[in-house]
Amino acid sequence: AALANGSLEDACGTLSPGQHPVCHSDRGCHYRWPGWIGICEGNGLTRSMSKKGCSPDNSACEGFFGRLKNEFFYYRDWDGVTVDSFMELLSGYIVFYNERRKKQSLGWMSPRQYRSSKGLVA
Structure with a gap:
């Protein structure tokens, strides 16, 4: 979780004011934890996850x-x-x-x- 959250925070630190990109991930547990969700919400990211069992x-x-x-x-x-x-x-x-x-x-x-x-x- 620390690695995933730290990487996301580092990436968010490069955003310009008003930028709100989509953050696409698989359904891994660290992408569904409150910490990750809080970072996304706090930086205006739109979360996007692949469908369960849909590798394409x-x-x-x-x-x-x-x-x-x-x-x-x-x-x-x-x-x-x-x-x-x-x-x-x-x-x-x-x-x-x-x-x-x-x-x-x-x-x-x-x-x-x-x-x-x-x-x-x-």
Whole structure:
């Protein structure tokens, strides 16, 4: 609970005034505890949970994390890499993924290009 709540509080600390994003999770017990719910309510987050036993609800997230592990994490020598260095490398990968990595399912555009083409990003 402390890890989940702390991560959510850290993420909420990056929100600009007036931002109220949707927080989607599975039905894990830590996402239904009063502490988690209180953090969501206190920061104006809309909670969204997948339906019980409905794995397709999480397929986009599962697919992303699978690609992240295959393209970024596995097959690297992480010996001697500090947590700070790891976080910097991970941030770089996420920027690459969103801004430059082309996806066939998005018409060979990056996620940012695709969202821009649909008027979903400023």
